[in-house]
Amino acid sequence: MTQAVLIVIAILAILLSLHLFVIVWLYWQQRNSKSSLQSHPSYLVVYASQSGHAEIWARHTAEQLRLVDDQIVVRNIQDLSLHDLSEQQRILWVVSTYGEGDAPDSAQSFINKAFTQGLDLSHLSFAILALGDRRYANFCQFGQRLEQWLVQQQAQTLFDTVLVDQMNSRDLEQWLNGLEQLTSMQFSDLAHSQQMLQLKFAHRQCLNKGSIGEPIYKVQLIGDEDLVWSSGDILEIQCENNLDDVEAFLQSQQQPINAKLIAQLSTLNLRKLPSKAEQSFQQWLTQFERLPKREYSIASLAENGFIELVVRQQRTATGLGLGSGWLTQGLQQDQILQAHIRHNPSFHLPHDARPLILIGNGTGIAGLLAHLRQREHWGYKQNWLIFGERQQQFDHLYQTEIHYWQQHGFLDQVDYAFSRDQAEKIYVQDCLKAQSTRLQTWVAQGAAIYVCGSLKGMAGGVDHALKEILGLDLLEQLKQEQRYQRDVY
Structure with a gap:
């Protein structure tokens, strides 16, 4: 083989190596770019939902945005970290307020870790869809608190916060209009896609x-x-x-x-x-x-x-x-x-045999009945019902069915609080305090707690009793593990 041929072969080998290097480099650049997009989506849609409305509208918003941009991520506020805030450029918040200005249960951990700190969010732009009910005091208070905190951290608004009264369609149109101006695309109303x-x-x-x-x-x-x-x-x-x-x-x-x-x-x-x-x-x-x-x-x-x-x-x-x-x-x-x-996923049951503690009053019996009927259908028997109404003689709702569950082993324990049957009124939270040892035992065994009924009086009283009996840290842990769920109104 002549020297000239060897030189040509060497040159070709060098060119081939360079070609392979360029291909590998382009591959890794594309992969890293894609990974970066996935880590930092163009829009992060965060929801804080108590009864499901905020989650539904967050997912509807994301579905609409994905028509022109597939880098959209939806996240529950309880899974949102301070690192997410420092990395993200644009966040759309869909948050509800229930009762007299209360934030959803799922938002409490975020409030505790974020609202007490000063952060530099000058890189962040945001918009807020705040859901509430003008029949209650402090209309959309959590949404407005969130806006105030974000502005204090130097975040910039994409458009004015939208306040929605009882899911009013005209209020919701303002959110869609804001998104349309922001993205130059047309958004459809969720009501049009809902089957009546x-x-x-x-x-x-x-x-x-x-x-x-x-x-x-x-x-x-x-x-x-x-x-x-x-x-x-x-x-x-x-x-x-x-x-x-x-x-x-x-x-x-x-x-x-x-x-x-x-x-x-x-x-x-x-x-x-x-x-x-x-x-x-x-x-x-x-x-x-x-x-x-x-x-x-x-x-x-x-x-x-x-x-x-x-x-x-x-x-x-x-x-x-x-x-x-x-x-x-x-x-x-x-x-x-x-x-x-x-659909109200935050109040759904897990399909397993964990112990279940059901607490409620009044028409909240409906949500508790559904869960007990589902547990019977699945064959799970370790259930405890704590229910309150006014008079045992007249307000003993669904007594026959509850008695049947007791007789057939689907209710381990039933405690009633009929508030008007004695001089000193008793409520379901009093039953909890009287059964504090049993409550601690059930929770240690992995029990989940579901509360359904009146926001005023009952829900707050039960929450306070649980904090006294279990401690604030354990109750927060139960929320994070989705073992303390509430459907209150």
Whole structure:
């Protein structure tokens, strides 16, 4: 082999080596770039949810953004670290406030570790969708606290915080409009993608005749199709006006009473009339707000073939409550109503045999019943029910079914707190204190605690009792392990 040939071979070997080096270098550059994008998504969507609304809207927001950008990450606020804040460039927050200005349970650990510190978040831009209810004090307080804290840390707003009252569609449109201006893409309303069910009213029964409290009704609804839900899920009902109210309104406006107008007015808010300028009746109706939805825990299982609710009839200065009055008195036999099953994963049960402690009062029995029925269906027997109402003689709700579970080993322990049966009122938190040793034992065995019922009084009292008995650190640990779950209202 001549020297010239050897030189050519050497040159080719060098060129081949350089070619392979470039290929490997480009591969690692692409991989590192992709890894960087995954570590720092273009948008991080964070939700803080108590009853599921915030999580649903966070995921809907992310789904819309992924149409043009696949680097979108959704995260529960309880899994958000301070390191995430230091690394992320843009965060969209969807956070709820429940009760009198309280942050969701899942947000407490973040509040404890973040709100007490001063951080440099000047690199961060954010927007907040704050969900709340104006019927309570301190409307959307957690969302506004979050905004204040972020601004104090030098973070920049992408657009003004959106405050939403009872999931009002017009309020939610502001969030979609803000996202559209931010991304130059069109967003669809979640309501348009939600399937509204047509349910038939089948049966109602007063469960506490003679009680000094408001009447409590069992209400059963039937669908035309096989419906699917899990224990802990919620039925959102589209409220409607009573026929008498619609006809009275049409008469007051000197309009004909016919089926078309009655159907058109059935879900419009006739208690809050917009100003009427020089316009036709039909043009005026386009300015009306829709009646809000009302939410109820589903007490039955999908296997039962019907939806069962437990509804306390509310009475206000203007008459019966909008939702409760319609369900307990206004609906006629076989009348059709519109509803949506909202999944509530934060109140779902794990499919395992861990001990279960169920605590609640009043119509909160619905959520507890669903879990007990599910546990019976699965064959898990280590269950403990603590329930409170007013009078044992009249308010012993679902006594027969509870007694059956006791007799057949599906309820290890049942404690009742009937507050009006003795001179000194007792409540479910008093039962917890009386059974503190048993509570500690069950928790040590891995028990999960589920609370359903009144936010005012009961939920706070139970939370305080648990802190006294278990200690703050252990209770926070239970929250992190999703062993302390609440559906309170």
